[in-house]
Amino acid sequence: MRIVWRFLPDLFAIVAGGVAGFWLQRWFLPGRRWLLYPALGLIAAGALLDLNLLFGATPAQWEIAVRGGAFALAAAFVATMPVAWIARQRLSQQPDPMRRKLLQAAVAAPMVTMGFGLIAARFRPLVIERELRIPGLPADLQGVKLAQISDIHLSPFLSRQDLARAVDLVNETKPHMTFVTGDLITGSRDPIDACLTELARLKATDGVYGCHGNHEMYIYAEAYVTEQAARYGMRFLRDQRVTVRFGQANLNLAGVDYQKRGKPMLRGVNGLVVPNQFNLLMSHTPEAFPTAQKQGWDLMLSGHTHGGQLNLELFGEQLNLVRFFTPYTYGHFEEQGSHLWVTRGLGTVGIPARIGAPPEVVVLKLMKA
Numbered sequence: 001m002r003i004v005w006r007f008l009p010d011l012f013a014i015v016a017g018g019v020a021g022f023w024l025q026r027w028f029l030p031g032r033r034w035l036l037y038p039a040l041g042l043i044a045a046g047a048l049l050d051l052n053l054l055f056g057a058t059p060a061q062w063e064i065a066v067r068g069g070a071f072a073l074a075a076a077f078v079a080t081m082p083v084a085w086i087a088r089q090r091l092s093q094q095p096d097p098m099r100r101k102l103l104q105a106a107v108a109a110p111m112v113t114m115g116f117g118l119i120a121a122r123f124r125p126l127v128i129e130r131e132l133r134i135p136g137l138p139a140d141l142q143g144v145k146l147a148q149i150s151d152i153h154l155s156p157f158l159s160r161q162d163l164a165r166a167v168d169l170v171n172e173t174k175p176h177m178t179f180v181t182g183d184l185i186t187g188s189r190d191p192i193d194a195c196l197t198e199l200a201r202l203k204a205t206d207g208v209y210g211c212h213g214n215h216e217m218y219i220y221a222e223a224y225v226t227e228q229a230a231r232y233g234m235r236f237l238r239d240q241r242v243t244v245r246f247g248q249a250n251l252n253l254a255g256v257d258y259q260k261r262g263k264p265m266l267r268g269v270n271g272l273v274v275p276n277q278f279n280l281l282m283s284h285t286p287e288a289f290p291t292a293q294k295q296g297w298d299l300m301l302s303g304h305t306h307g308g309q310l311n312l313e314l315f316g317e318q319l320n321l322v323r324f325f326t327p328y329t330y331g332h333f334e335e336q337g338s339h340l341w342v343t344r345g346l347g348t349v350g351i352p353a354r355i356g357a358p359p360e361v362v363v364l365k366l367m368k369a
Contacts, residue, residue, distance in 0.1 A: 025067065079178050125166050125346055125359040127173065130332065132339055133369040134278075134298065139277055140247030142195055147175035147204065148362040150303030151183045151213070151282075151345025154195040157352040163198045166361050170204045173363045177251075178204040178246065180234070182213025182284035183302045184225065186349060192221060193228070206244055210236040211255035211282035214306065236283065241272040250274070255282040261325070265291040273297060278366075286328035286329035286342045292336035300340045305329050307344030311356030318322060330357070 042267040043093045132343040147170045154163055170178060179204075184195045202208045210229060226236040235242070237255025244251045252274040259265050273279050273296045280293055286302035305322045322329050333340040346359045 004323045031214070045127075045165045053110070066106065084326050086257060097238070112356065122321060125169065125361055127169050127363065128343075129173070129363045129365070130341075131365045131367045132299070132332070132341070133367045135369040136365055138246075138249035138278060139366040139368075140249035141251065142368055144177070144251075144363045144366045145173065145175040145244060146280075146301075146366065147178040148181060148301055148303075148343050148364070149178070149199075149202075149346065150181040150343050151306055151347055152180075152195060153183055153186045153191075153215070153345075153347025153349060154198075155186045155190045155347070157186075158347040160191070160194050160198060163195065163346070164201075166359075167198055167201050168333055169203070169362075170361050175204045175363060176206045176246075176276075177253075178202045179282055180210035181212055181234075181282050181301055181302055181343070183215045183303065183345070183347070184213075185219075185221075186215055186347070188219040192225065196228050196232060196234075198224065198230070199234065202234070206246070208234045209242075209255065210234060211237070212236065212257045212283055213284040214343070217258045234313045239269060239272075241274075243274075243277075250277045252277040252279045259283060259288045260284050261285075261287060264290055266295060268324065270295040285326075289327050289333065289335070289338070292340075293335050297338055300338070302328070302340065302342045303345045305342060305344075306348065306354070307342075307357035307360075309348060309354055309357050310351065319360070 148164060149170055150198055152158065152163055152166075154160065182201060184199075185192045199208075212225065216222050216225055222236075222238065226238060229236050237253070238257055239255075241252060241254040244253055252272075254269065254272040256266060256269055267284070269281075275296075279297045279299075280301045281297040283292065283300055284288075285304045286300070289302070292300045305326065305328070309321045310321070319342055328340060328342050330342050330344055333342070341362065341364060342358050344354075344360050345360045346361075348354060
């Protein structure tokens with residue numbers, strides 16, 4: 001089952017990319033089939049490289065480029081199909097050559113957008129700094145800076161150098177506490193030890209803490225990551241709590257493993273809330289927020305959604321597939337005195353592109369409302 005999960009994106013790249021590519025060629029490149037062969041060859045090469053990874057090959061920069069190009073091209077083919085269908089209906093009704101060219105350009109737009117998203121996903125991540133104004137915040141927690149890094153997915157699509165840049169950006173903000181909220185890697189062949197080695201460079205005056213995401217769960221790596229991280233001075237909390245003291249104020253910090261959709265959230269965790277303290281919960285998935293609010297957590301830090309990863313803005317709204325599963329896609333949410341921050345994180349899953357959801361690291365400054 002784990003192997004099947006590992007190869008799902010590659011099956012998509014081969015089957016969907018191949019079908020869509022031939023379909024588009026038949027409609028818009030008749031007599032020029034040779035133009036399609038290099039594209040389908042790239043898709044196949046990306047899948048073969050993933051097969052090579054299964055047997056322990058070390059990812060290299062050229063491999064990142066080939067696999068990234070393969071996934072982006074396959075996704076672009078698929079994204080182009082509905083536009084092409086509409087354009088074809090109109091083309092048959094357009095005697096004006098200029099209007100025909102405009103419709104053909106519309107067909108090319110998804111490919112151009114996907115290509116830009118692939119490049120943008122590898123740009124220097126943004127540093128998002130926000131103030132969280134919280135009523136009743138203890139005076140000694142005023143101005144405390146909390147840094148968050150999440151959804152790293154260190155793999156052929158996000159290199160160790162990319163992660164190193166993100167760690168440097170976090171350290172430059174000089175946070176009091178830093179949190180790693182899950183999904184260090186994507187699959188079992190990804191370099192989890194290299195990821196932990198880079199994260200070990202995170203600096204915070206009052207500690208570096210973490211929780212696990214679904215991808216650690218998929219490869220049964222929660223215990224290993226917890227143990228290895230502890231050797232580097234990072235503490236991953238698994239249904240556990242610790243007290244961090246700031247002057248006369250106590251910050252009660254807890255972390256949970258990945259909370260599965262469709263099952264009761266945060267079972268047995270309500271006992272970790274400490275009255276008359278500031279209670280902060282790390283949960284990879286933001287879907288646990290309604291339960292966290294009822295249990296009395298003041299702030300929850302999450303990731304998981306990648307901010308939608310592929311966003312389309314329409315009438316001021318961000319449209320993406322994640323919104324079909326949770327309303328907590330990205331940013332700050334507040335419900336009855338409880339606060340949630342959902343970060344876009346760094347890496348990607350499935351398609352190695354980000355559109356309208358650039359990678360980021362987050363620094364939250366606690367302030368009294």
